[in-house]
Amino acid sequence: MDGYLNILFTWLSTLLNKFYLTKGRRKEREGEGDPKLYLQEALLERQLPELDLRQLVELPRGLDLNEWLASHTLPLFEHVNLLYGTVSEFCTAAGCGDMAGPGGRVYAWYDERGKKTRLAAPQYVDCVMTFVQRTIHDEAVFPTKYANEFPPGFDAVLRRVLRLLYHVLAHLYAAHFRHLALLRLHKHLHLTFAHLTALDRRYALLDHKETEVLRDLEVALRLTEPDEASPRRRSPVVTQPSASA
Numbered sequence: 001m002d003g004y005l006n007i008l009f010t011w012l013s014t015l016l017n018k019f020y021l022t023k024g025r026r027k028e029r030e031g032e033g034d035p036k037l038y039l040q041e042a043l044l045e046r047q048l049p050e051l052d053l054r055q056l057v058e059l060p061r062g063l064d065l066n067e068w069l070a071s072h073t074l075p076l077f078e079h080v081n082l083l084y085g086t087v088s089e090f091c092t093a094a095g096c097g098d099m100a101g102p103g104g105r106v107y108a109w110y111d112e113r114g115k116k117t118r119l120a121a122p123q124y125v126d127c128v129m130t131f132v133q134r135t136i137h138d139e140a141v142f143p144t145k146y147a148n149e150f151p152p153g154f155d156a157v158l159r160r161v162l163r164l165l166y167h168v169l170a171h172l173y174a175a176h177f178r179h180l181a182l183l184r185l186h187k188h189l190h191l192t193f194a195h196l197t198a199l200d201r202r203y204a205l206l207d208h209k210e211t212e213v214l215r216d217l218e219v220a221l222r223l224t225e226p227d228e229a230s231p232r233r234r235s236p237v238v239t240q241p242s243a244s245a
Contacts, residue, residue: 036102038177038186039220045187053198053223065203066150069158070142072199077132079192080165083172084125087179091171096121101170102213121171128164135161162196162205169193170213190221197223 037043059068084091099107099121109117109127119127136142141157143150151157172180172189180186197218200206211218218224 036216037181038173038217043177043181043186044190044220053194054202056195057199057202064150066154066158069199069203069205070136070150072195073158073161074136074142076162076165076192076196076199077136079188079195080168081129083180083185083189083192084129084168086183086185087172087176088122088125090176090179091122091125093120093122096171096175099124099167099171100174101167102174105170105174105213107167107171121175125168125171128168132161132164159205162200163207163210166196166206166210169196173214173217193217194221194223 057072059065097120099109099119101107106118107124109119109124111117135157139145139148141151141154169189169192173193177186177189180189193214197211200211201224215224
């Protein structure tokens with residue numbers, strides 16, 4: 001069965017190249033850069049296109065900012081995990097020897113002691129999912145019970161979680177977008193990316209150097225205007241006081 005699926009995906013991938021990459025290959029021959037499948041106009045549709053994500057991530061009055069950010073982080077993890085799970089059989093140490101993003105970006109894993117290790121993509125993603133799942137289910141870090149408070153270092157933990165999830169999205173775009181497009185899941189990928197991007201642009205949660213690898217996709221999906229690339233244009237974070245009992 002696995003062999004049949006691989007043959008099917010190879011055949012469909014060839015068709016996808018034929019119909020969607022012709023213009024991209026012409027540009028490459030003309031020296032205009034490498035084509036990126038996820039920037040092809042026919043594949044820029046996203047699920048729920050009418051949804052205004054800027055309003056979706058706006059902090060409701062009276063709600064604690066940490067609680068609000070945590071409530072967005074949980075579904076982001078679930079969607080990134082599900083999207084990667086659909087193509088995980090194609091993400092192997094042989095095919096994805098590096099945890100690579102667009103533009104030749106390679107991500108290295110840093111353990112709890114700060115030791116840097118270069119891992120193959122499936123190992124890296126496994127480390128990401130294990131860390132994030134353990135973190136969001138830690139009551140001391142992501143409290144869910146009444147009267148439990150967020151720890152002083154929550155901001156740093158949250159930023160690391162979102163940065164790692166962004167790395168997985170970047171790898172999906174760089175190495176597995178074709179698979180997701182063939183499964184008709186690219187719209188869900190775009191929506192997840194748009195959600196994380198809107199959250200980041202509203203609260204400045206990711207370093208500008210992290211997000212620059214997919215800046216062209218932000219513009220293509222109309223999440224960012226070309227002249228809004230500078231992080232200085234981001235709206236400041238304004239916290240609302242928690243509602244008193």
